[in-house]
Amino acid sequence: MKKKNIVIPVFVIILALLGSTFMTVCTTDFMQQYYVSTAPTYVDFHDRTAYESIDYSKFNYEKTRRFADLRYKIEPNIYSLGRVMDNYDPGTLVRQVKNGMTLPDGCYKKGIEYCEKMLEHDYKDFHGENPIYPNNDLFRARYFSQYVFLLYLDGQTEKSKQEAEKFVFADKTEYSAMGLISFSEYFSYVYNDGDPNDKAWVLETEKYIIEYNKAVNPERDYTQVFSNEPQNYIFPDTSKTVSDYLNEMTTGYYN
Amino acid sequence: MNFKNAVRYRYMSSIKSFKIFYGIIAALVVLDIIASFFSSSINSTGPWAYGATVIFIFVVGLNSFKPELKFMLQNGYSRQQTHLSFLCYLPMGIINAVICVIPTLISYKFAYATGTLSDYFNSEVKVSDLKAIFTAFIVFSILNIAALSLGYFISAMYYRLNPLGKVLISVFVPAIVTLVSAMSTSGTNTIASLIISYFMAFFCGTGTGYFYYNHICAAVVFVSAICLSGAHLLIYKAPVKK
Numbered sequence: 001m002k003k004k005n006i007v008i009p010v011f012v013i014i015l016a017l018l019g020s021t022f023m024t025v026c027t028t029d030f031m032q033q034y035y036v037s038t039a040p041t042y043v044d045f046h047d048r049t050a051y052e053s054i055d056y057s058k059f060n061y062e063k064t065r066r067f068a069d070l071r072y073k074i075e076p077n078i079y080s081l082g083r084v085m086d087n088y089d090p091g092t093l094v095r096q097v098k099n100g101m102t103l104p105d106g107c108y109k110k111g112i113e114y115c116e117k118m119l120e121h122d123y124k125d126f127h128g129e130n131p132i133y134p135n136n137d138l139f140r141a142r143y144f145s146q147y148v149f150l151l152y153l154d155g156q157t158e159k160s161k162q163e164a165e166k167f168v169f170a171d172k173t174e175y176s177a178m179g180l181i182s183f184s185e186y187f188s189y190v191y192n193d194g195d196p197n198d199k200a201w202v203l204e205t206e207k208y209i210i211e212y213n214k215a216v217n218p219e220r221d222y223t224q225v226f227s228n229e230p231q232n233y234i235f236p237d238t239s240k241t242v243s244d245y246l247n248e249m250t251t252g253y254y255n
Numbered sequence: 256m257n258f259k260n261a262v263r264y265r266y267m268s269s270i271k272s273f274k275i276f277y278g279i280i281a282a283l284v285v286l287d288i289i290a291s292f293f294s295s296s297i298n299s300t301g302p303w304a305y306g307a308t309v310i311f312i313f314v315v316g317l318n319s320f321k322p323e324l325k326f327m328l329q330n331g332y333s334r335q336q337t338h339l340s341f342l343c344y345l346p347m348g349i350i351n352a353v354i355c356v357i358p359t360l361i362s363y364k365f366a367y368a369t370g371t372l373s374d375y376f377n378s379e380v381k382v383s384d385l386k387a388i389f390t391a392f393i394v395f396s397i398l399n400i401a402a403l404s405l406g407y408f409i410s411a412m413y414y415r416l417n418p419l420g421k422v423l424i425s426v427f428v429p430a431i432v433t434l435v436s437a438m439s440t441s442g443t444n445t446i447a448s449l450i451i452s453y454f455m456a457f458f459c460g461t462g463t464g465y466f467y468y469n470h471i472c473a474a475v476v477f478v479s480a481i482c483l484s485g486a487h488l489l490i491y492k493a494p495v496k497k
Contacts, residue, residue, distance in 0.1 A: 006491070013485065
């Protein structure tokens with residue numbers, strides 16, 4: 001075979017292998033997962049022993065953020081945005097703070113920015129004439145909860161409180177059972193420092209959100225919402241008001 | 256020899272099989288449209304047509320090496336011209352995408368008009384017709400080209416292998432793929448899971464089950480480049496077999 005004949009195909013193969021390796025390693029969540037693998041986001045959060053065995057010293061937040069940003073540039077769509085958001089997950093952040101890690105400047109603001117983009121995009125889809133994803137309330141509940149929490153972590157307590165009130169009281173959205181559970185799950189992080197196994201707070205949170213939903217739309221049959229696991233929705237008779245709850249949520253635990 | 260004739264030969268020799276295949280597809284689409292008038296169930300047209308076309312074009316790729324190589328060598332074309340004529344044949348993937356996207360879209364529209372489209376497609380078609388069509392066209396064109404290239408490369412590889420090599424490749428490659436897949440789903444082997452997640456990350460952009468079209472396109476372009484270059488290397492010393 002003539003030497004010049006093999007140069008082009010061999011060059012193309014090498015180029016394709018390098019390109020595909022770069023693409024796989026740097027622009028997917030493959031590498032992100034490597035850096036985030038020590039964070040609880042990717043651990044079964046019902047398993048407390050898994051939390052406790054995590055070596056937080058291995059978690060490199062800055063590298064994760066760089067990969068997340070690169071990925072966002074390449075895949076600027078709704079799901080990708082959601083995946084990027086996962087790297088600013090409040091559950092992850094709270095555990096890092098609790099474990100004494102110093103997070104890079106601006107990482108909460110970056111998370112807030114992503115949340116705002118996500119919510120803006122999501123809101124249009126959810127409330128517009130043509131909702132793309134019919135079950136979007138789950139995503140929406142999640143990002144709203146994260147948004148409120150990140151504001152709080154960033155020191156914007158008042159805004160966090162206002163947004164939380166907007167979230168619970170003014171956002172005229174009917175949430176499905178999964179959406180409601182998502183609210184309470186994320187809010188329960190604030191109370192219990194990321195221990196969603198403590199059902200009490202989860203149940204109380206749900207109660208307040210459900211009461212709000214009932215006030216917004218009393219005609220809806222809420223028995224349908226809770227039909228999956230009725231035992232989880234027996235609420236304690238509490239004298240707390242929703243404002244009490246919000247005050248505790250934004251100031252209670254960390255102060 | 257005239258290179259244009261070699262390219263024309265490739266297109267003309269495959270026209271008959273394309274006519275038969277798309278005749279069947281068109282008949283199925285018409286039947287589907289008729290059925291949507293009488294049925295209140297969810298319409299299923301769409302994805303099957305894309306899948307069937309990719310498989311069909313992969314088979315076309317498999318059949319594009321041996322007979323064409325023999326024919327062109329007998330007619331005085333060089334091996335390099337034979338390979339280059341296949342590269343010129345790749346736009347067939349784009350033509351296929353056009354042919355397939357149009358009837359699928361017609362079928363969607365009919366199903367939407369008769370109210371038999373599923374909720375998901377219903378909202379998708381309504382919201383972003385043009386965007387959805389454009390995305391489907393681009394992704395599908397690239398997938399077709401990749402399927403054509405892969406078929407061609409496999410055919411070239413088998414042509415060059417001796418009988419023992421053919422048997423080994425035919426047995427071990429499917430066996431390894433099945434084994435890795437089974438081990439990863441059983442959850443007992445972390446290396447197998449890692450291989451699967453790397454594979455998923457390469458093709459889909461994530462190991463979590465979502466699909467990113469930019470990633471799929473980039474991945475299949477790389478696969479096509481490797482297949483075509485591999486076939487390019489294989490064809491240089493390809494002997495003329497009887």
